[in-house]
Amino acid sequence: PIMPHGVTELYQKVMEAGNIQDVMSVANFLNPVDEDDNGEDEQNVGEDEVLQEVLQEHLGLPTTQSDEEDDDQLPQPMYSMADAKQALHILIGFAESQESLSSDYLRTLEWLESAIEGIQQASLVQGTLDTWIT
Numbered sequence: 001p002i003m004p005h006g007v008t009e010l011y012q013k014v015m016e017a018g019n020i021q022d023v024m025s026v027a028n029f030l031n032p033v034d035e036d037d038n039g040e041d042e043q044n045v046g047e048d049e050v051l052q053e054v055l056q057e058h059l060g061l062p063t064t065q066s067d068e069e070d071d072d073q074l075p076q077p078m079y080s081m082a083d084a085k086q087a088l089h090i091l092i093g094f095a096e097s098q099e100s101l102s103s104d105y106l107r108t109l110e111w112l113e114s115a116i117e118g119i120q121q122a123s124l125v126q127g128t129l130d131t132w133i134t
Contacts, residue, residue: 007026007030081120085117088109088112088113089113092109092113
């Protein structure tokens with residue numbers, strides 16, 4: 001079992017400060033014998049395998065566990081620019097009708113609306129006059 005740095009020394013200081021005579025060992029406290037039956041597979045996992053699991057989780061790489069979880073989840077729908085604008089118009093209308101809602105929220109929604117319009121403008125393809133002539 002992996003012992004965090006300094007735990008044993010801290011445990012010794014606590015025993016001395018409290019004058020505790022009947023003390024369980026740190027290893028038994030952190031890894032009780034009662035729980036060995038459940039985690040036998042986990043204890044046999046090497047450090048490299050643990051490192052790989054952590055890297056996969058943080059890098060977004062698929063794992064066997066996430067594959068099982070993905071089966072339970074429905075796919076996320078793809079929303080269009082029109083869907084986003086419509087949702088914002090509804091939210092802005094709601095914010096305008098609420099007297100108890102701070103005007104900061106309304107300004108934030110309006111800022112988001114202009115940002116979405118900016119994205120839409122940036123995605124437009126500029127044509128040339130040649131396409132109009134022919």
